[in-house]
Amino acid sequence: MSPEMSLEMSPEMSTETDTLPTCSIARALDLVGDRWALLILREAHRGFTRFADFREVLGIAPNILANRLAALVEAGVLEKREYRAEGERTRSSYHLTPAGVDLKIVLAALQQWGDVHVPRADGPTVLRRNTRTGGLATVGFLDENGEPVPAEDVAFEPVPGGPADRRIWR
Amino acid sequence: MSPEMSLEMSPEMSTETDTLPTCSIARALDLVGDRWALLILREAHRGFTRFADFREVLGIAPNILANRLAALVEAGVLEKREYRAEGERTRSSYHLTPAGVDLKIVLAALQQWGDVHVPRADGPTVLRRNTRTGGLATVGFLDENGEPVPAEDVAFEPVPGGPADRRIWR
DNA sequence: TCCCCTGGGTTGCTCGATGCAACCCAGAAC
């Protein structure tokens, strides 16, 4: 969540602020908003780093995978590294950047929603574990003091005088 | 977050549990995982309900909008209602179901990520306001007691004996 | 030396989805 993360923004993306979508949800979706991108990032959070692993576990076509990985690297959420196992040649691997790590909460929120609203009969297959206490974690709203806030008390509020008032703003 | 929400699941979706993707993130993405769906839902959370409003504010082609709205109704996150303003004929409107309302936390998490990692020079345009206290709300992890949990302490953990072990599970 | 294996891709083709433009239809107002 560090503000200096913006240094990792995609370099070809214009620095002119008004060429970006006004809504931060739209900007986020421009980078990670397709099905494969989020599934790849889910696997990255599970610890996968190699092309062949992503391909096997997701059943994704190699050209699509190459395309998505390159886009995610460009978006600054994955980092391509070379590695070499002993007696092997150098290979490529893909690791989460801090921006990618910060997507954990987005994935967790989606997962929590899916578990509740599109359940399987055999229950959740992946849990969100608090590794410090051993308990389970949920995604929720917090106020400035770290106190939980009921979702129904939270409203999206356009900044007064901002551009989010009744025009095409995507 | 009520469990009886599963009654609102898409009726054409098979009840056979093994035809659904194993991962709840994938199941969630099957319903709301394309760019337009999430942007439509964002507008629904801002209070928009009418076809023409969605169309105008998003700049979306009408056939795509009709397609997406129908899919979201079928997915159980929007509900189509007829309404009639006085002196007008009946019209259609689209309202969030409880499942749709529960997506607020997903949209908020995406928005928060976008504000941090793809910022605009003029700052956020939409805030998450705690309507009870007037403060701002953030999205975070909570433990069973409602205490905040640092994101780095939360890990995705496959259920032991579950299907999430090293095969194609999408 | 030659061949094979493995990881990490690229190339070609097909086909469904997306986007735009144009058109349609119902009912109320004039």
Added chain:
DNA sequence: GTTCTGGGTTGCATCGAGCAACCCAGGGGA
């Protein structure tokens, strides 16, 4: 009975996903 407005449908061009096949580099074994 014509117009206006909301809520769509239809036709066509294009784009991207998916699958299959192929490629290429380096290391290991015969």
